[in-house]
Amino acid sequence: MAVTPRFGAIILCGGQSRRMGFSKALLPFGKKTMIENAIDILGQIASEIVVVASPDQILPELGSIIRIVRDPIAYQGPLKGMQSGLMHISDQIDSVFITATDSPLLKPELIHHLSNQSENFELVMPFDGKYYYPLTAVYKVKPVLEKVNQLIRDDRHRPFFLMEELHSKTIHVNKIKEFDPNLDSFRNINTPGDYRNILQTTNLPIPEEFRAPPIHIEFYGVPRLITKVAHATLEAENLAELISELSRNFPELKGPVIVNESLHPAYRFMRGTSEFLMDLQDPLVANDKILILAVDAGG
Amino acid sequence: MTPGYHGKYLRIDLSNQIMDLPEIGSEIYSQVIGGVGLGVWILSRETEAGYHPLSAESALIIALSPLVGTPLTTSAKFAVIAKSPLSNRICDAMCSSHFAMAAKKIGVDAICIKGRLVEPSILFIDGTGDDPIRFSLSTAAPYLGDTAAETERKIRVESGTDWQIISIGLAGEIQIPFATLSHDGRHAGRGGLGAVLGSKNIKAIAVRGDKRTNIANTNETMKIARSLSERSFTPATAKYRELGTVANLLVFNRFESLPTRNFQEGSFLEVESLTQHDLAPARKIAKNSCAACTIGCEHIYSIKSDKGDQPKGVRMEYESLFALGPLCGVSDPEMVLKASALCDEFGLDTISTGGTIAFLMECMDKKFIPQGLEDNVFPKFGDGESVIRLIHDMMSPDPSIIARLLKLGSRRAAQEIGQNTIAFAQQVKGLEMPGYHPRKLHAMALGMTVGCRGADHNRTGAYEVDFREHDRSADSVALAVIETEDKAAIMDSLILCKFIRGVFQDFFQESAEMLSAVTGTCYTKSSLIESAKLIVRMRKAFNQREGWTPEEDALPESIFAQDSVEDSYLTKTSLEDLIKHYNAGRGFSDEGWLNDTQMQCISRLGSDHSIE
Known part of the structure; x- marks a missing residue:
């Protein structure tokens, strides 16, 4: 898969990982950490990657081409993280894929497909009939940043409000199965059980402390x-x-x-x-x- | 006539060799339904208080039900009802298959056999053609000593395969009080109904007929029948289909509820040698099912044949396996299969046979040996050969003293031996306890204690309460036990096989719909629950008439926990508390007597239940 010019990615990894009880970014995923794994996947399609972390969060060495942005205050929610990420993405980037660090089975083909739909929309977001997936979605940088700033000013912190207030397109997940038959891209890790399950799916070893x-x-x-x-x-x-x-x-x-x-x-x-x-x-x-x-x- | 019914029963007085056809009003059917309900109603009106169960005055009732002959799965069943020679209390046992359908085609809803013949005979009841129902007798001389299965086979060879037959084995002929009555390899097993028939000098009853009853709403009945059949193939019945009831063995062992060495323990160390996994692959030779049944629960196992004999198969059920295995401390599956086959051949209830042998084994262990008996004639726990030898001995014309004790059942044997051995005669009302050790199963303990038939697992489903999450307060347990008893009363009156119980979402509601479709009478969930309670009360009323006292509702002393055992064990006080709540829940007096209103309701049905 070729890197798309003017297309970037933002990884939000500053969450509390409360249910996991361990920083999700640092979870081993094979020989890598989860954050490194996410960067590897996104690097196949994004020409620039911004990682948004909490102020004191420990991260592995990610290489000089990855820009690491620290939230000014920890654990303010995804909208604040998006704000930090969008503010720091460079001007040449028009649109970004925003994800968390906890979906290790993301398919670049899926991201590419969402990106292809985004020309006339400020936001392209998958939907499964019940839930929307704002952290597996493609956003236009400028209008979205403006809207995010406004929502934060209004104290409206749910990413879902973006869907309502931007020129949005939703894509039913059934139409995504062509690129991701098992919809693995939407499997994220919140608990040790989720983590073990994903490792087993991919035949990766479960670290002793997570068994x-x-x-x-x-x-x-x-x-x-x-x-x-x-x-x-x-x-x-x-x-x-x-x-x-x-x-x-x-x-x-x-x-x-x-x-x-x-x-x-x-x-x-x-x-x-x-x-x-x-x-x-x-x-x-x-x-x-x-x-x-x-x-x-x-x- | 109400669809589903013929409106009458056949009454045969053997002493005078006459018959008549008393009518049954629709108001009776709508309340007692059929099967056990109808049978208890007939037995009560056909007998006088205080009669001996093996006398000419006794009556044996074969009761059918409105569902017999319909396409509803597992409905080809009949109930046999009489006063038990083992307990002197009500005994109702189920049996199934083609006899049920053939008996109903005679053109009656029940058969009542009274009186006694001088010579052992075969009773033929013919309901074919336009002639009225008639009966005839022929000598049983050529069949005496034959197994029930052989008797059935011979009669069908000699008289025609359109006859369906119930028969007794040798145990019934010599009136052992736990002799069975059987059809097509299945037994109305408990309480000695075979002895009642034997006491009338009847070896077998053969029936045929061509009278069918109508179905009120055929489309609705077919719809329900289809749904029930489909559901009978789901995982809810898989246990019976795939493994049979022997699957209980390991589960009960794990729950320390597998009665072992005469209930001295609740688990059996050698259990694995008896499990279905050891038995199944090498030994299971066939699966079978009753007529009109889609479950197919019968699992037939092979027995190693003696020299020159044809290889044999035996149907194995949990109750036979437990009673002739762990209860007697026997771990050799070959011995258990052989003993079980022997009980089948002689027509002996395996639970009472194993239960009484285990009791005698404990007498041996504890040196409670009657005067004049040598130690070495007593059976010992674990000795499978001695179990088989004793069963043979019991059947001989000149049984040993120990076999004579065995022939009495555990309660009377304990009375003979004395020395307070009754404390470990594991029975209630004289009926030996089934394979549920009640010390941890408190609901089952209550169900067996208050059961009208005695220690019993079929007229109550109380064990279901123990095996599910439930409120353990005495009041809740008692109410749950009442509910399982009510449910069983309806299943046994409809009649449907208990193995299908797991498929119902709302048993009483669905049963009401089933009965309404077949009979055209409007049954509701609440009317059926009322019927259930009436049937339970009628059985109790029969017992009261025959001398029931509150002291009978008790478990043997040895079941109760001694000091220093687990909290979860049943104590005498906790059981008494449960009984008190049960009596209250049933509307009985504190001691357990029916109240005046309940008695009046029963009297209005035309049953003679006067209590002195």
């Missing part, structure tokens, strides 16, 4: 018949992640036991023999014994 606690699964009845094992040890920090791990390790469970990333209502999880686990976000702790059983006990 989920080991959980001992006991299969009974049909799940045991299907998996052909009585026990397994998987790593997961909650039921949702456990289901995802079960699907990955025992794909044959999908359909008869796991449906729509949830347990089929004919089955249930128990922690030991006394605690019924109902909520997918129920936290698991190391060495939990989780039983997968038919609801229909007895008979």
